[in-house]
Amino acid sequence: MKTEECNFNFRHKVGDQNLVIAIAQDYKTSEVLMVAYMNEEALKKTIETKKAHYWSTSRQKLWLKGESSGNFQHVEEIRVDCDEDAVLIKVSQKGGACHEGYESCFFRKVVDDKLEIVGNKVFNPDEVYDKS
Amino acid sequence: MKTEECNFNFRHKVGDQNLVIAIAQDYKTSEVLMVAYMNEEALKKTIETKKAHYWSTSRQKLWLKGESSGNFQHVEEIRVDCDEDAVLIKVSQKGGACHEGYESCFFRKVVDDKLEIVGNKVFNPDEVYDKS
Numbered sequence: 001m002k003t004e005e006c007n008f009n010f011r012h013k014v015g016d017q018n019l020v021i022a023i024a025q026d027y028k029t030s031e032v033l034m035v036a037y038m039n040e041e042a043l044k045k046t047i048e049t050k051k052a053h054y055w056s057t058s059r060q061k062l063w064l065k066g067e068s069s070g071n072f073q074h075v076e077e078i079r080v081d082c083d084e085d086a087v088l089i090k091v092s093q094k095g096g097a098c099h100e101g102y103e104s105c106f107f108r109k110v111v112d113d114k115l116e117i118v119g120n121k122v123f124n125p126d127e128v129y130d131k132s
Numbered sequence: 133m134k135t136e137e138c139n140f141n142f143r144h145k146v147g148d149q150n151l152v153i154a155i156a157q158d159y160k161t162s163e164v165l166m167v168a169y170m171n172e173e174a175l176k177k178t179i180e181t182k183k184a185h186y187w188s189t190s191r192q193k194l195w196l197k198g199e200s201s202g203n204f205q206h207v208e209e210i211r212v213d214c215d216e217d218a219v220l221i222k223v224s225q226k227g228g229a230c231h232e233g234y235e236s237c238f239f240r241k242v243v244d245d246k247l248e249i250v251g252n253k254v255f256n257p258d259e260v261y262d263k264s
Binding site for chain 1: 135136146153157163164166167179212218232237238242243245247249258
């Protein structure tokens with residue numbers, strides 16, 4: 001079997017961080033769940049623990065997906081793109097991926113200049129996130 | 133039907149450009165084909181022409197996907213994520229999406245610290261791209 005060395009290219013710069021784009025896709029349904037960034041540490045932890053970790057560019061910290069909600073992403077497979085600056089992680093998503101309670105963050109469709117909700121709501125954010 | 137206003141958040145900054153992340157997914161197979169960025173003009177042209185346009189951060193120019201290869205992406209549906217800084221475009225892909233000749237740019241799987249080719253090669257780049 002032909003294999004190659006793996007050289008991730010953390011070329012996306014946000015603040016002082018060097019990042020790859022990370023897309024999470026449901027392993028079974030192939031639904032695209034979310035997109036975020038990973039720095040080297042987040043990607044390493046994702047590979048080691050098989051739980052998706054990201055770099056939160058808004059909070060500027062390492063972010064274990066599900067740490068607040070319990071909606072962890074168990075990583076089944078990791079793909080990398082041609083220029084190695086983006087990864088596609090195929091995951092088993094506990095609960096929903098979106099903090100608004102939907103299976104996927106991409107729960108709205110663009111119709112003309114409006115947004116129409118087409119995704120499935122699977123939990124109530126008020127019951128999941130600690131507001132204190 | 134509940135609809136909302138659409139306010140894309142071009143918060144990703146590369147050089148002097150304000151961008152959204154744009155993921156292309158095959159409309160029929162749900163395979164994730166590629167990820168790139170769009171500036172406001174690229175997104176507008178994508179919506180108007182139903183052909184995917186991106187902002188090439190390496191070439192720093194508007195990029196009609198398929199302009200060199202003929203492998204255009206016909207846009208069937210556009211989704212936007214919760215914070216409106218990323219779009220998911222569901223496309224009918226002519227030929228393959230990847231400049232290396234594969235259906236998807238994510239044609240390699242990470243196995244330990246190696247990459248294993250798992251994608252389908254659907255064209256020969258040497259025959260498609262003008263090398264002159």
